[in-house]
Amino acid sequence: MAAPLVYTKTGIALHWLIALLIFGAIPLGIYMADLPLSPTKLKLFAWHKWVGVTIFLLAALRAIWRVTHDVPAPVAGMPAWQVRAASITHGLLYVLLFVVPLSGWLMSSALGVQTVYFGVLPLPDLLAKNKELGEVLEKVHGALAFTMALLVIGHIAAALKHHLVDRDDVLRRMLPGFRGPRT
């Protein structure tokens, strides 16, 4: 079966929605971590966790979408290493979309602060309170998020290189309203 030329509307919507949430969650996470305790800090932590849960849920939808839909093939003429690098990056990003929120959830559980989604829906604590484990998970969560940030930067740089240098449709086909390649 021939690969489609464009992503579906659902695929595009999920991509940009998740992108937006990551752009919010990572800087927020870095900013809030070292704040002195204040009501603002408590609010930011809660919001960060709500965004994380949302990313996890959207990632689940996106994974379902991805296995039930074909996606456009790499553009013609790309060197094999670039095709492989793109494929590995995409795969890792998919994994991190689950693992980063999950590590945050585990960290919260171990630190004794339950996650209550939007202040309404309490998520079960996956671990019992354990300060030492919580501090380890805090580092793990940070390292995973940092890895994700690096991959996202690489992903963006590659998209811009395709758009500005190669002048192909790699970025354009992920934008809403794109109907097909230019002729």
Added chain:
Amino acid sequence: MKKYFLGLVVALTCGAVLATEFNSVQSEKSRVTFTSKQMNVPIDGKFGKFTAQVSFDPAKPDMGRAQIEIDLNSIDAGNEDANTEIKHKAWFDTQSFPTARFISSGIKSLGADRYEAQGKLNIKGRNLDIAAPFTFKPEGSGGRVEGSFTIKRLAYGIGEGEWADTATVSNEVVVKFSLFVIAAPVAATKSKK
């Protein structure tokens, strides 16, 4: 025979009195904990050090008395940041008010093994009426007094200024107590005088 019988009655009565007037709180088997909500997330805490004087006979609850003093510097509010913050002026101001104190004014039966203690709770220089329902259940060589009550932290000035926002930290704080009490014969004799 009559004399023997009288002796038995006296022995039984004394035994019953000694066994039912609980007057010594075993702090190592007792806990005072609390739960507040931050951004609607329940956060548990506890007080490491407290002393309690209780005199309670389940058969005569009206005669009962209780006094509990809590060392507020022994607070564990869930994590280190919170433990430092909560001793500050805006919270408990433990430098000026190191102790919270409950003194009962009366205890009444609510039926079966349920009771209620009324009294004044003094925190941060404010003395307010509270009512704490509790249960009493025999346990091992003594009994367990277990109950809870809810306070409004702002009524005591706990968490003032920027922390007064109850959407972030709930005004309601549930305080739970579980005290293991035994009947100590010497103290029992004393308290009856």
